[in-house]
Amino acid sequence: MLQLSQRGVALPASPYRKLTPYADAARQRGLIVHPLNIGQPDIETPPAMLAAVQQASIEVLEYSPTAGYLSYRHKLAEYYQRLGLPVVPEDVLVTTGGSEAISFALLGCLDPGDEFIVPEPFYGPYAAFAVATGTHVVAVTARLEDNFALPPITDFERRITPRTKAILICSPNNPTGYVYSRAEMEQLKDLCLRHNLYLLSDEAYREFCYDAEYTSALHLQGADDHIVLLDTISKRYSACGARIGAIVTKNRALRDVFFKLAQLRVSPPGLGQLLAEAAADLPETYFDHTKAEYLARRDLMLRRMRAMPGVQVPTPSGAFYVIAHLPVDDADRFAQWLLESFSHHGQTLMISPASGFYATPGLGRQQVRLAYVVNQEVIGKAMDCLAAALEQYPGRTLE
Incomplete structure (x- = not known):
């Protein structure tokens, strides 16, 4: 059998x-x-995004570059810069949706058998990505009674072992909707610096903050080599089917690893990048x-x-x-x-x-x-x- x-x-x-x-x-x-x-x-989905594909003059639908079209990476870097994030095109690798960004982060930052800490409840597929990459989720429980705020940082510290390599967060959070404050993000950054961990930050919902101010992991100072931002256009532009995401880091050695992982799938979706590039030109309003x-x-x-x-x-x-x-x-x-x-x-x-x-x-x-x-x-x-x-x-x- x-x-x-x-x-x-x-x-x-x-x-x-x-x-x-x-x-x-x-x-x-x-x-x-x-x-x-x-x-x-x-x-x-914004009509201008769809028009960018409908009106494109394409004779051969070729592979795009492994890291994504440079023109799109420039526009994406400008988008991050408008948010106060110090991102340049070289920091950006375009992925096939946010899912591939998560996969690349775990494959690039952890070895099989390594652990990453996540506040629970968390985005369900994180557990599946852990199985697929041979890594292990270590949960720190947030409570409904506390509005699912970040658990005490001591709860994270108690779960750190020699196999712990990263902390993974999502803010604004899926599934709770909680938005981590600047103070909470600083606590996580300091913990990662003390224990030499990566801070993997899933920021797919940053445009949708209602009662709290958005703080990106890349807003934090003094931890550039530790921070990996995971992103996607799926939610912010109602373009889930485009399958365009990004993984962003200023850690050069880690960027090289992500690039080699990206070569395995050759290129991110070309038509999706046309959509995404048009989205970058939408007015801030x-x-x-x-x-x-x-x-x-x-x-x-x-x-x-x-x-x-x-x-x-x-x-x-x-x-x-x-x-x-x-x-x-x-x-x-x-x-x-x-x-x-x-x-x-x-x-x-x-x-x-x-x-x-x-x-x-x-x-x-x-x-x-x-x-x-x-x-x-x-x-x-x-x-x-x-x-x-x-x-x-x-x-x-x-x-």
């Missing part, structure tokens, strides 16, 4: 896609399924409407959820997700029940059980992640479904 790789078998299922077969079956039964499970915005719309959606979702008995939900300061505690016995069971056994006026909703965003067994069992990436009318209907479902669910824990 043919053997599967242990790595392949050990890969965890996506916490936000694993219920897709149940959602497909629900739609086949005629139900409307409101997708609050995944960060796929319904905001229109582009985000005003998008940010205001997400803020309105957030406030609507929070208002509706806080009116539901037994629901606890902190206010996310950024991104477009909330983590909520629900009065249910098991969020995984509840999420599947929504798709298999529940309907409200011919509708139901798809959510992400939060257990898939934790590494510590048992945590997140009564929590879910919801994405406010659909319009306010759909959010209203989805909240109607959630309220009705919490009243009808056989495993509700609210007395």
Whole structure:
């Protein structure tokens, strides 16, 4: 009998896609399924980005350079400079989405068997990338009661071992929406300097900060060789399908390693870079409407959820997700029940059980992640479904 790789078998299922077969079956039964499970915005991709591809004069769709088109890297560096980040084109390597940036960071900074520390709950695929790269997630737990603020720095320090090579953070955070303060970022930087660790900073949602000021890892002084910024255009321009990201560092030796990794996949998507380059020319005011719309959606979702008995939900300061505690016995069971056994006026909703965003067994069992990436009318209907479902669910824990 043919053997599967242990790595392949050990890969965890996506916490936000694993219920897709149940959602497909629900739609086949005629139900409307409101997708609050995944960060796929319904905001229109800027027409100028699409036009850049539609109007391009291309006779042969060639490989792009391994590091990405120099013209795009120049524009991306200028974008970072407008944010006060000291980035030049040579610091930037264009990746196939943010996912490849995460993969390159782990492959370039860690060896098999090494560890990286992550505050949990964290972006679920980090655990899968660890399995794929032979590295290990070490979780430090943030608490819903504290709005998922950065855990005490002593909790990080206690988990450092000889195999610890990096700390990985996401700010604004997916899945919690928490935005790390300048003081929290400085604490992390100082810890990395004391223990000679990399600080890997996933900043995919930087444009969407509502009640807190964005601080990039590259805003921090005196730690250039330690910092690796992970980025993507997917969320900020509602261009998830373009598959264009970036990995940015001022560490020259590390850049050389990332370049060799990039040579293995030859080049990042050429058409996607045309889209991304056009995005870099959008006016800075582009985000005003998008940010205001997400803020309105957030406030609507929070208002509706806080009116539901037994629901606890902190206010996310950024991104477009909330983590909520629900009065249910098991969020995984509840999420599947929504798709298999529940309907409200011919509708139901798809959510992400939060257990898939934790590494510590048992945590997140009564929590879910919801994405406010659909319009306010759909959010209203989805909240109607959630309220009705919490009243009808056989495993509700609210007395």
